[in-house]
Amino acid sequence: DAMVIQNPRYQVTQFGKPVTLSCSQTLNHNVMYWYQQKSSQAPKLLFHYYDKDFNNEADTPDNFQSRRPNTSFCFLDIRSPGLGDAAMYLCATSRDLSGYSYNEQFFGPGTRLTVL
Amino acid sequence: GIQVEQSPPDLILQEGANSTLRCNFSDSVNNLQWFHQNPWGQLINLFYIPSGTKQNGRLSATTVATERYSLLYISSSQTTDSGVYFCAVSYFGNEKLTFGTGTRLTIIP
Numbered sequence: 001d002a003m004v005i006q007n008p009r010y011q012v013t014q015f016g017k018p019v020t021l022s023c024s025q026t027l028n029h030n031v032m033y034w035y036q037q038k039s040s041q042a043p044k045l046l047f048h049y050y051d052k053d054f055n056n057e058a059d060t061p062d063n064f065q066s067r068r069p070n071t072s073f074c075f076l077d078i079r080s081p082g083l084g085d086a087a088m089y090l091c092a093t094s095r096d097l098s099g100y101s102y103n104e105q106f107f108g109p110g111t112r113l114t115v116l
Numbered sequence: 117g118i119q120v121e122q123s124p125p126d127l128i129l130q131e132g133a134n135s136t137l138r139c140n141f142s143d144s145v146n147n148l149q150w151f152h153q154n155p156w157g158q159l160i161n162l163f164y165i166p167s168g169t170k171q172n173g174r175l176s177a178t179t180v181a182t183e184r185y186s187l188l189y190i191s192s193s194q195t196t197d198s199g200v201y202f203c204a205v206s207y208f209g210n211e212k213l214t215f216g217t218g219t220r221l222t223i224i225p
Contacts, residue, residue, distance in 0.1 A: 045213070112157065
């Protein structure tokens with residue numbers, strides 16, 4: 001089945017130790033997103049890739065970076081995790097058919113990050 | 117930006133009951149999605165419904181775009197329906213999804 005896959009499902013890191021979360025998709029979608037979701041809150045968009053074009057949200061901290069080496073994979077790098085970065089990180093994809101609308105988004109299972 | 121409000125914020129029901137969840141939005145939209153977030157945190161797509169009515173088993177949804185609201189109906193609730201239900205929208209000129217605050221549904225056996 002076509003899907004969005006995230007690895008690992010659970011990640012524990014130490015304060016200040018860089019960590020990378022990965023997302024892959026078999027849907028062949030051209031848009032990929034990273035969201036952060038803290039407890040009892042709605043998901044918050046960090047950034048997205050439209051094809052190879054990176055689009056950062058204005059309030060995303062510089063501590064968060066992303067890479068998309070090809071259509072199928074996207075990575076979230078947290079350079080120096082703080083205690084406040086503990087959260088669920090969700091990857092999503094969508095297919096833009098018209099160059100105009102991003103259309104329906106499909107989410108992966110998420111990676112729950114713990115910072116010690 | 118667009119505002120998305122969901123009601124009620126919390127809902128506790130007995131197994132077998134029916135429920136209606138509401139999503140109000142403040143501007144015209146070109147995308148509206150309903151999600152169920154299960155206890156493990158995964159967001160499950162329920163409906164992509166910028167307008168009209170759709171049904172999938174015990175679930176159905178209606179969006180009245182001209183009046184800027186959408187309803188999610190759950191019939192004959194089961195314990196596995198428990199979780200948080202999110203409505204999310206996007207609109208022309210800003211195609212990124214804006215999420216509502218969610219409705220937490222608890223189904224009691």
